[in-house]
Amino acid sequence: MMTSEETKAFVLRAFDTLFNKRDYAEAAEFWSETYIQHSPQVEPGRDGLLNLVRSLPETMKYENQLIVVEGSYVILHGRFSGMGRSRASVAANVLRIEEGRLAEHWDVFQDEATAAESKSGLPMFGNSFAALDRQPAPTAVGLSLAIEESKGS
Numbered sequence: 001m002m003t004s005e006e007t008k009a010f011v012l013r014a015f016d017t018l019f020n021k022r023d024y025a026e027a028a029e030f031w032s033e034t035y036i037q038h039s040p041q042v043e044p045g046r047d048g049l050l051n052l053v054r055s056l057p058e059t060m061k062y063e064n065q066l067i068v069v070e071g072s073y074v075i076l077h078g079r080f081s082g083m084g085r086s087r088a089s090v091a092a093n094v095l096r097i098e099e100g101r102l103a104e105h106w107d108v109f110q111d112e113a114t115a116a117e118s119k120s121g122l123p124m125f126g127n128s129f130a131a132l133d134r135q136p137a138p139t140a141v142g143l144s145l146a147i148e149e150s151k152g153s
Contacts, residue, residue, distance in 0.1 A: 004069040011074050011095060012064060014102060019062035019080070024050050032101040039107050057084045065125055072097045079112065079125045088112045088130045
């Protein structure tokens with residue numbers, strides 16, 4: 001059984017290998033053949049995860065801010081950026097390790113708030129807002145309101 005520090009190093013190495021280095025052969029060694037993903041984005045099994053990452057832009061990167069280990073469970077708080085979207089995604093990933101491999105995974109993603117959107121004035125990740133921090137495109141309703149307001153001026 002791995003120590004808490006060994007488990008942290010193992011999981012961070014797995015995420016770096018898959019999401020940042022894009023070394024699919026080595027990454028497959030970290031994930032169980034019977035890997036279970038509880039996510040609307042990922043097709044079943046280890047191949048579903050690897051294929052999803054293959055389909056994402058090469059510019060995508062994962063940064064970790066916090067990792068906590070409790071028994072065979074690991075929780076990571078991190079950011080995925082460079083995915084070709086207007087902003088990065090902040091993610092909470094919960095993983096279960098079984099027999100020295102990543103066996104099960106739950107994730108929760110949220111668009112990273114901009115400085116203008118943050119009610120507290122604090123970033124969701126790290127100590128500063130993301131370099132990719134841009135205002136989101138206006139929604140159809142927001143755009144309609146802006147047009148109506150400009151007509152009234």
